[in-house]
Amino acid sequence: MRFTVTPLGGAQSDVGRVVDGIVRYLQPKAREGPAPAGPGGSRIEGPSRYYADSGEEPGRWLGRAAEQAELHGEVQREDFAAALSGRDPRTGERLISAQGSAGRRAHLGAGNATRTATDGTLLYDEADAATVLGITKTELARMFDVGTAIALGQVGAGPADGRDDGRAEGRANGRVSTFGQVRASYLVPFVSEDGTRWASEAELSACQAAREHGVDPDEIRATGTGTDQMPIAEAARLAGVTTRYLRTLAKHHEDHAVEIEQTVGAGRRPRKAYLVANRGTRGQWLVTREHLAEFLDRRRPPAVRVGFDVTLTTEKSLGVLALLGDDHTTRAVLGSIQHANDWAMTWLEDQAAYGRVDGQPVKAHGWMAASFRHLTSRALDPFPHHHNVVANSVTLADGSHRGLDARGLYRHAHAASALATAEMRHQLSLRLGVRWRPSRRPGGWEIDGIDERVVREFSQRRSEMDDALRELEVEIGRGAHPRDVDRISLRTRPAKSQTPASTLVEGWRARAASHGLDAEAIAALCEHTLMVESPDSSGVFASLAGPEGICTGGSVFSRTEALTALANHPVPMSHGPDQPLLVGGVRLESMVDEFLASEHVLRVTHAEEPLFTTVEMLGVQERIAARFTKGFHQGAHLVSDAHVGAALVKHAHLTAEQCDLVESWCGHGHRYQAAVGRAGAGKTTTVAACADAWAAGGYRVVGTAVKGEAARTLAAATGIECETVAWYLAHDDPQQLPLDARTVLVIDEASTLPDRDLDALMTMAATTGASVRLIGDPAQHGAIAAGGMFRVLCERHRTHTPELKATHRVLDPNDQAAAQALREGRIDEAISHLEAAGHLHVVGDDLTMYRHVLGRWWDAHRDGLDHPMVDRRNTTRR
Template identity: 30%
Template sequence: MLNIGKLARGQQDYYLNSVARGVEDYYLGAGEAPGYWLGGGAADLGLEGHVRERELTPVLEGRDPATGEAVSHRQHKARMPGFDLTFRAPKSVSLVHALGPKEASNEIINAHDSAVLLALDYLERHTAVGRRGTDGVIPIDSSGFVAAAFRHRTSRAGDPLLHTHVLVANLIHGDDGKWSALDGRLLYSHAKTAGYLYQAQLRKEISRRLGVEWTQVRSGTAEIEGIPRPAIDEFSRRRAEIEIRMEQRGERSARAAQVATLDTRRAKDHGVRPEGLQPEWERRAESVGLTRKNLKRVLGRSQANYRPLSSGLTDELFGSEGLTRDASSFTIREVIQALCERRGPGVSAAQIEREANELLESDLVVRLSAAKSDFLLTSTSLRLGNGQVVPSVNDATRYSTKEMLRLEERLIRRAVDRQEDSVAVAGKAALKDALARRHSLSREQRRMVEDLVCSGRGVEVVVGKAGTGKTYSLDAARDVWDSSGVKVIGCALSARAAKELEAGSGIESSTIAALMKDLDDWNTPGLERDSVIVVDEAGMVGTRQLDALLNHAEDAGAKVVLVGDDKQLPEIAAGGAFRALKEQLPAIQLSEVRRQSNSWERDALELLREGRSAEAVEVYGERDRLVVGRDAAETRAALVADWWQASQEGQAVMIAARKADVDDLNDKARTILKAEGGLGGEEVTIRGRSFGVGDEVMTRRNDRGLGVINGSRGVVESVDPHAGELGVRLEDERVVTLPTEYLEAGHVTHAY
């Protein structure tokens, strides 16, 4: 696929030595092909043919390689040199290239180079853009990238891995004749689509040249049919190293993969030569059943021919299980990705782009207005792989389907029509008593409770950011309904969110999926008439799922309360229905943050909410709320000491981002507890982790049979070393038995 990394200042030598010259531990030394210049911007600088050191260094520094002078007079001192775009062939393709017949190997190289050029052409057409004006609000087109490509054949682990690094300089020649920085945000927006196009073109070229067949396309990529899975796994040691390190760290994000990649990067080994690798590859391949004879069998199997786009595929893409299954709108990028996955190897990337444009002219598709597109863009920021948040760019027209718009219109109309239902109306005496028992409710919280229990509306919308007391207010509303004989149930997307809703409001809650499964089952009682369903984090619920839930509620004559924060949504809403209902219904608004009493802390949290984490940290630092150690070990030791002191006065918990830090903090906490006599003598030890009476633990996997979910916390009350079981009293006072199988699967951890 395609990965993007930023070049740091001063890294030019690293790329020249390790990529351009190929002498770091990619193991093939001078045998790698020389780099070559690409892009319209490179042509403007007179750069063509092979890349030379005297050219690449000044280009990455923003200077004209001919004169050495800066091409722009507005360069920032801390300018970023550029981006490393890495195109990687599937492992099976790399194996045919490395171990197959020479003719096939050459054809693989040609196919790969062709696919890289086409994908880069897509990126150049859509992302080679600069910015002009105050705060860079005016986009300007350019002549193209200033880019240098370097092809390599192995991974750092010494396995076959055909890939090309394309170094794109942070430099564009605008249509106004001025040189300036590249707007890199667009690269990230289009990277996934470019990766899909690279893979599609690669399949097309290899099929045409070698007649191979392919496995099913998943996430844009496929393997050559006939290359055994054990062989792919055997020659994926680099990926295995990264996955092991990610597991050790307890992380799964894109940023975690980047960190694990750096953590496992090997030292340079300039002594390894190609003649030492090939025999080893052949021995390892034969050990997993991949011989030269078998490799020849995967070639010449069939000839992939172009097949016109079928009406059936069009109906699939624009039906309920297609592009709008999980999102209410899409751009041409999502159409291209869908075609790359569904069209066969007889279709080129260029044909896929043309077909995508043709599909958007279908009668089944609706082009959304700019206002509607902005409404669906629920975030104005883009979170990069390293966690940094930058302003996003609304650079593409958004579309939806007539079917989806009809569904949304029906959902909103039916919700509006239910405003006079007089459903789940509570008694005034019950309301008065509940409010009298909760003197700390603010004025707006009291209004929320009164509206919910007295309005009779069939659908209610409650909007408030974190800390405004939504759950606390729901507890009061639940109390009123309970006293009035109205049954209340709750649901949320995740089991943990459902548990938090139940713990905070006293409303029996489950996941939306579990609730819908029960409601769709004719053998279950279903919803009671005049009952209430509270949906927490409703802004995260997709339109189709929300529509189904509202249908069940309307059929049963039940009330639905949608609770959420419309600012805490994905970049493109899974539905946008919550925001639409907020605009169409008399939404209940909570604006006063109650969780934090200090105004400065509320301001800092608002900065975090907006993605301005650096500014938020500065605020905490100014208030002397940061503890900084000389190194990680000293900082963890200080954290444990503070935790122990705080735990003597009440509940306290330590929080860390990495699993390795969490494990170390838990171990240190247990050491203190043992020394202070806080843990019992007998212990159960599973997978190197010991549990004794008094240990605070947390479950990490939903198990309805055991009565636990991911995130259930409790204290060990009993241990059975012979059976390998734990008796745990959960926060809700239930005592559950966690058996050996659950423990051995790693589903229990310490929770200090």
């Protein structure tokens, strides 16, 4: 099972509209009348726009803040909407406001509404009202000044909705400009007998809504001439933003004016917001009306963030057993999933419920969350999953409220997934005695007896697309182009509907039976001998710390990664096949702490979230380092100056640094040696010269790389025999090793070489007397499996590591600068350079991006161009 965190909100919309959209999607439709679409529709981010068929069941309240607010049992629509809106579900008072870069403010100036008028109206003083709007008290006082002038008829006000097609003008004596006013720019105060000015709830909400919606640039233009200049504080008030924000944008433009003008002149949009302004005689910022309007034309209003959907998804086999089994089985499986969900959400609340006070995280008492269980996927396949919607507010120990510091949600979601999975498996194995089998996903487990054919059958969305693609190929006589795939995806996407799971069960059972999973087979899934046994901790820890354990995919790991690895590690059973570790969440946590403190594990960093490694992994790396150092100056595979000189004459086009590499590799006699070759710096060209020199000296030169494509490229560029690393490792018969004492093995793209593979190749070279040369760029892609020693060797032995820095393939200055920035970890700068070179293409969402990437790759492949498609996930590339 897995938790996925998705922010809920929307751009260019107010809180009410966003909340309404989320509530309509999650609340059972049968319990409510038809919901209006709302003006212009609701542009909702996150899963709320993809919630399949809304749930058949009411939601349940979770979280300590919900308990404190006396929210128990079923979720009521009004309470849910209030919580998402940042208001107390019982009193309606504000908890947090809806302003700021994330659409919300963390706290109010002095609590909540400062006082209540005699007629019951909630009133806010300057401190509270300022914090609700996310501005300073000085800025709030200015808005009161303008509102007072409007009330006295001294200055014109726009209509209540802030959308006036004409011009509203007025004049104030000294303190108020003669410009017309937009609704987001003023507050008409309620003045008490002692002269204190207050903002009423209605006035504050109207102004706040106008600021959330965003000021129309045409409103600014309609209030005066384009050349009118105003102080930046006045511009900020009219625009509905803070003075500090506009000053920052004006300074950015002042510092980067030339770059911004070049970007705009090339028809591209600058990546960072800016405001064209000029300095007055005293250095103060002044803004023309037209430049302010142009800024608003460019500006994207901040998103409204009302909560986070912490979605728990389950393995396909769980859904099949839960919804195709008998009533007892259904209750047991769904009960185990819900129990695991609630247990893990409580754990997550303990770890991640934090607010921020003065910019620092502060532990909260708890949060409000509403959990909704859905039973089907969008394609109406069995797929139990829980949407745990956490409101974007937390209650601190002193009873005050802050916006949720969501970083903890993302940081701890992976660990919560492991704990929920362990809790579910333990509960389900105890209740039903099911067995588990390894799934196709590394580290995953499915219910034994539900094979991949059944899993695929109930991955109906994928099957529908595959069938449609086959039909298309027959019809048009070719493989579908990615553009066709996108159209098919839209065509086969079912409309959102609400179909009770009970009406689908018979169809599901028939489909399962067609693959051999009939009622008798389903019943047999729960008739195994109970597999829950007390694990042998020492044996589990030794296995987990071994070569096939936790360090298979990385040299170091965190506690979270240890939790996941331990939960999914196969454990021998006294009766039957290996099973995952069948312990509950509490025991899993205690076991992982025991493992991290065991003799098998070493702590390598002491940060807030420390990293660990295993003794076995460290032994591999220490063996590589020691053998590499011992191999210096061994007189291995030396080439005479005459042979080196002849090779350099043959390759007269080599640069000075390339010649230095040839002389170093061929003339120093090291058994093992590395070299750094940046992208486009001529690595293979240089290796070709080395190969000629070695061959002239009577040596055999062979090459290898992790990827077959890299091995083929090396062979084509150098003329040497090349195979993949896997090929060499497969030929491990001591009597028939593929290396001998006259062999030099060149490993290309060495940064992708796993440490254990490097250790094995070095061992093979030591056994046979061969030499090894490694070349690659430590700053580029690392090994998929546990790796990193190539970078370490380059850094430790700089004097013995020649480097190719000058690029010959990448000629565009911006591309060169981007590559260098990327190597040094300056990602924002690298992206800016790519954008300046016209190589950055911004699209609206992931699916559009994948479609464009796939389309470009397809077109290049069809034209005979060997362009790779790069993504961190194999599933995406496939």
